[in-house]
């Protein structure tokens with residue numbers, strides 16, 4: 001028991017090592033059940049785990065977020081014990097040789113949008129959306145995808161009046177370059193729209209098997225990634241998918257800094273694509289048939305300039321009760337999509353809940369194993385997050 005974290009969690013193996021700590025598979029000595037324990041590196045000046053605990057606390061009881069079991073300090077490092085989850089979407093994607101069917105991508109899209117909506121309803125933005133942050137359910141056959149890693153999350157609503165955080169420029173980079181929004185690259189304060197832009201890059205990655213700025217030898221700089229993102233058209237990014245994906249991206253790119261995303265609009269587009277895939281599958285048409293996509297593209301392209309415009313009814317809806325034969329996710333995930341109630345869970349207090357951060361000029365830029373990526377710790381932003389008082 002000497003080696004047990006917090007005198008309770010017996011380390012079994014390392015399941016993940018991030019920039020800011022190590023995640024262990026451990027045994028909870030109180031009930032002999034396996035858990036995941038994240039222990040922060042002692043060298044971290046500002047505790048991301050502390051931030052993560054606050055956000056995860058607010059999310060407890062919502063589907064698709066790991067259960068918080070315990071937290072504390074071990075040898076001066078913060079730790080968090082949580083529900084043990086399965087492999088990440090990145091691992092699943094690599095296992096399937098970078099090939100997900102369109103239906104699988106759409107099911108992933110549906111679940112992740114729901115997770116983002118829940119997080120946003122709790123008044124937090126994630127700021128590091130990428131395939132590694134989504135883990136499969138630990139039990140085989142369960143369709144639930146979990147969102148993890150809230151170390152960089154931030155409250156986007158300030159003050160008791162519920163005011164949105166202010167638009168700012170020259171912000172230090174926070175996130176992962178490959179999936180960061182263009183505005184994040186440009187140093188613009190992140191808001192809900194940026195989580196959604198990262199989400200769309202993730203969907204493009206799953207659909208195309210890669211992203212135009214991913215380089216195998218990690219030789220590309222963050223600046224070059226931003227330049228390619230700026231250059232590439234939305235049509236190109238989703239050339240292998242239905243044009244609804246282009247509409248989704250066009251809508252997200254049209255959002256203003258403080259805008260509340262229209263999650264229903266986005267979810268509606270995903271559902272329409274899913275229904276169409278089912279119809280096409282029944283008719284024996286490949287869901288990635290270029291001709292089919294081109295035909296639809298011609299009808300939809302006109303509408304792209306106005307993402308709110310009434311769209312032509314491109315897709316017939318699937319018959320009720322139609323069975324879904326899918327490879328990665330099982331039937332029943334519609335159940336997952338029950339709208340999350342709107343609730344305000346983070347509020348700033350005029351007095352700070354956590355101690356003043358002394359050195360405001362520290363900026364850490366830490367490169368991950370998966371270069372080209374950078375993930376930085378923004379002290380000012382962390383301070384703001386620390387001011388988010390969770391009721």
Ligand SMILES: Nc1ncnc2c1ncn2[C@@H]1O[C@H](COP(=O)(O)OP(=O)(O)OP(=O)(O)O)[C@@H](O)[C@H]1O
Pocket residue numbers: 015016017018019020021022023036038066082083084085086088132133135148149150151368375
């Ligand atoms: N609850 C969990 N169950 C199972 N595995 C987990 C769990 N939480 C994290 N992991 C694994 O540990 C890895 C690192 O976790 P996490 O992303 O939370 O840490 P991090 O230090 O912030 O990492 P990074 O800097 O790479 O984002 C994850 O990619 C995942 O594989």
